[in-house]
Amino acid sequence: MDQKMDFNAPHSMGTTIIGVTYNGGVVLGADSRTSTGVYVANRASDKITQLTDNVYVCRSGSAADSQVVSDYVRYFLHQHTIQLGQPATVKVAANLVRLLSYNNKNFLETGLIVGGWDKYEGGQIYGVPLGGTIVQQPFAIGEMEDEILKNHCSIEHCFPGSGSSYLYGFFDQAWKEGMTKDEAEDLVKKAVSLAIARDGASGGVVRTVIINSEGVTRNFYPGDQLPLWHEELEPQNSLLDILGAPEPMNI
Amino acid sequence: MSSIGTGYDLSVTTFSPDGRVFQIEYAAKAVDNSGTVIGIKCKDGIVLGVEKLIASKMMLPGSNRRIHSVHRHSGMAVAGLAADGRQIVARTKSEATNYDSVYGEPIPVKELAERVASYVHLCTLYWWLRFSEIDSHYHFKLYFFVFFTSITYCWQFHRPFGCGVILGGYDRDGPQLYMVEPSGVSYRYFGAAIGKGRQAAKTEIEKLKLTDMTCRQGVIEVAKIIYGVHDEAKDKDFELEMSWVCDESNRQHQKVPDELLEEAKAAAKAALEEMDAD
Numbered sequence: 380m381d382q383k384m385d386f387n388a389p390h391s392m393g394t395t396i397i398g399v400t401y402n403g404g405v406v407l408g409a410d411s412r413t414s415t416g417v418y419v420a421n422r423a424s425d426k427i428t429q430l431t432d433n434v435y436v437c438r439s440g441s442a443a444d445s446q447v448v449s450d451y452v453r454y455f456l457h458q459h460t461i462q463l464g465q466p467a468t469v470k471v472a473a474n475l476v477r478l479l480s481y482n483n484k485n486f487l488e489t490g491l492i493v494g495g496w497d498k499y500e501g502g503q504i505y506g507v508p509l510g511g512t513i514v515q516q517p518f519a520i521g522e523m524e525d526e527i528l529k530n531h532c533s534i535e536h537c538f539p540g541s542g543s544s545y546l547y548g549f550f551d552q553a554w555k556e557g558m559t560k561d562e563a564e565d566l567v568k569k570a571v572s573l574a575i576a577r578d579g580a581s582g583g584v585v586r587t588v589i590i591n592s593e594g595v596t597r598n599f600y601p602g603d604q605l606p607l608w609h610e611e612l613e614p615q616n617s618l619l620d621i622l623g624a625p626e627p628m629n630i
Numbered sequence: 631m632s633s634i635g636t637g638y639d640l641s642v643t644t645f646s647p648d649g650r651v652f653q654i655e656y657a658a659k660a661v662d663n664s665g666t667v668i669g670i671k672c673k674d675g676i677v678l679g680v681e682k683l684i685a686s687k688m689m690l691p692g693s694n695r696r697i698h699s700v701h702r703h704s705g706m707a708v709a710g711l712a713a714d715g716r717q718i719v720a721r722t723k724s725e726a727t728n729y730d731s732v733y734g735e736p737i738p739v740k741e742l743a744e745r746v747a748s749y750v751h752l753c754t755l756y757w758w759l760r761f762s763e764i765d766s767h768y769h770f771k772l773y774f775f776v777f778f779t780s781i782t783y784c785w786q787f788h789r790p791f792g793c794g795v796i797l798g799g800y801d802r803d804g805p806q807l808y809m810v811e812p813s814g815v816s817y818r819y820f821g822a823a824i825g826k827g828r829q830a831a832k833t834e835i836e837k838l839k840l841t842d843m844t845c846r847q848g849v850i851e852v853a854k855i856i857y858g859v860h861d862e863a864k865d866k867d868f869e870l871e872m873s874w875v876c877d878e879s880n881r882q883h884q885k886v887p888d889e890l891l892e893e894a895k896a897a898a899k900a901a902l903e904e905m906d907a908d
Contacts (some may be wrong), residue, residue: 459733463741474734499802513734 395546395581396426396437398519399554400565404502404591408567409437410575412582418473422583431456432494434472435588435595440509441519443471445489448479463624469495473505473513481511496590507599518554520546520570546574560589564598572605642754642790653764654754654788657812659708660792665868667861669694669707669796669806670849673841675876676798678707679852681827681860684867695777697873697885700802701726704737704799705883709824710812711792718795722746739799743808746797751814754790794824799845799883800875827859834858845876849886853894854901870895 397408412419413611413629421582426438428449434456438445468541473493482486497503506512506519553566564587571585585600603614637652638644639652642775653817665681680696696715697707700722708715725745790812797808821835834855844853851869860868872886872894886894 463738470735471733474732477734478732554787 388598389517392603394426394439394521395571395578396422396439396490396492396521397455397519397567397570398492398504398506399558399563399567400438400502400504401558401560402496404589405504406563406567406587406589407435407437407492407494407584408564408587410578410581411586412527412575412581413442414580417579419582424583425586427586427588429453430472430493431460431495432469432595433466433497433590434493435590436472437494438489439490439491440489441487444487444492448476448487448491451479452476466497466568467498468497469493469503469505470500470515473503473515476505476507477511477513478513480507480509484510492519492521494519494590498592502591516573517556518550520550534592538574545581546570549573560591564589568600568605573608575602575605576608576611642788643756651754651813652715654813655792657754657792658794661794661812661824662828664709664711664793664824664825665696665865666709666823666827666831667709667794667796667857668821668831668835668855669798669807669809669819669840670821670824670835670848670852671798671805671819671841672843672845672876675800675805675848675874675881676705676807676844677845677848677852677874677876678705678796678798678872679856680707680709680824680871681804681856682834683865684869687867690871695871698723698881699869699873700742700797701730701736701799702882703801703875704739704742704797705875707796707798707873709794709796714791715793717796717872718746718750718791718793721749722797724750733757736801738803739797739801739806740803740818741812742799743797743818745808746795746808747810747814747816750791750812752808753788753815754812756788756819796822798875800881805875826861827856830859831855843875846890846892847876849874850894850897853891853898857895857898858903858905870898 384560394412395410399406407427408426411423411426412422413421427435428438429435430449430453436449438449443500456472459471460467472495476491476493488509493505493507501579503515504517504519504522505515508521521534548571549583557618568585569585575581582602584602585605587598587600589596607613637769638646639656642651642653644651665683667681668679670677678697682696694712697705698719699705700719704726705720706722708719721740726737726742732887767845770832792812794809794811807819807822808816809819809824810816820840821832821838823831823835838851849872852872856870870891870892873883874886875881875883
């Protein structure tokens with residue numbers, strides 16, 4: 380463990396993105412915090428972007444890199460769909476993402492989770508982490524440092540999943556095969572809110588996208604509707620509201 | 631003989647006054663002179679068969695294959711000029727592997743047929759063409775980070791391909807059969823035949839109930855048809871070459887197993903004798 384870390388400085392984590400397959404489709408979930416160092420640049424961002432009607436991708440890492448990769452893949456997939464005459468499969472979408480990530484690994488810093496539904500293989504989740512591996516998984520989780528300022532960046536901070544080891548443990552215990560749609564969405568919501576509670580650079584709202592044979596459903600869970608975990612404080616009204624405004628002095 | 635297009639048939643880039651491109655029609659004649667090639671789509675796969683006319687008794691049986699595997703799931707049978715056929719097969723193989731490496735899944739047979747047809751058609755358009763230009767005209771997509779390795783810079787005078795191909799494959803949408811002609815048109819078929827005996831072969835194929843037939847039965851039927859259309863008077867000797875792609879072969883394109891091939895040949899010969907006996 381000889382990392383050159385300043386143990387007094389806050390070790391900032393990153394985005395929380397999750398993709399889970401269930402019996403009949405997939406559920407993708409993400410938090411909504413985009414941070415620049417310790418400043419929250421956007422507290423309500425949408426990290427789940429559409430590639431085709433039936434394939435979505437969860438973006439993490441450098442916001443710019445992940446957006447440009449998604450844009451290119453959306454463009455290629457659109458042409459592929461026209462050429463093929465039918466919707467592209469999730470595997471094809473994930474492979475296009477992987478090609479871009481791998482061939483430009485020296486320039487990009489983004490971890491992506493591609494999830495969707497097609498009529499041949501049903502619901503599938505593919506993880507494409509840093510470096511451009513592609514691996515199909517029944518569920519995938521990723522946490523990454525978001526926008527990185529050059530002077531604060533160090534390679535150790537960019538390691539995806541660092542500090543999310545408890546999410547892996549949580550999934551080992553909570554995930555099971557063949558869940559229903561509602562069970563899967565609850566799992567995703569719970570996992571993202573757990574990560575938000577512990578991660579400094581995850582926060583805001585929880586967005587989920589459910590994709591199955593019937594189509595796509597987007598859901599939104601604002602921060603105050605999420606359960607509170609260990610030692611989190613209840614939201615409190617300001618004392619000014621509770622005690623009322625002080626009366627002006629009368630001389 | 632059909633009409634000779636005096637003066638309008640010297641180049642593939644010239645139309646005749648009645649709207650025909652004679653060079654392409656002459657290319658089709660080259661295909662018609664070759665041994666019969668048949669493909670049928672059975673309910674569980676595809677069977678391809680070739681009547682391979684043997685030029686000399688010194689040739690080794692099993693050489694000069696006319697049926698090629700272009701990908702794990704598909705094969706192509708060639709009729710016409712053999713060297714032209716080699717070129718088309720090479721291009722098809724390269725298309726299939728390129729698609730696989732970009733998209734991560736085996737190329738759908740429909741897409742493969744379209745690419746073959748597009749390539750054959752392209753080579754009927756120009757008087758001369760550099761190979762490097764073929765790729766830029768051919769693909770409208772820009773592969774940003776994937777490069778074609780098949781670029782050679784050489785000047786070529788082009789004639790249309792003098793061969794037609796029957797492409798059969800089995801992908802996630804089921805078994806499919808396509809035929810590509812020298813003009814570059816490609817259609818999907820239940821049963822197709824090209825070459826010398828194609829008229830007779832098509833008549834025989836139409837009699838078959840293909841939707842009820844398995845590939846095992848289809849192999850026997852194809853052998854019977856080929857033996858039936860072979861003209862003993864004009865061409866002495868031929869070798870029967872057959873391949874299939876079906877559930878039994880695990881959806882992989884391969885030669886028909888030897889014992890089945892022998893069984894088919896025996897059945898075909900027996901059927902011939904019956905016909906002769908009438």
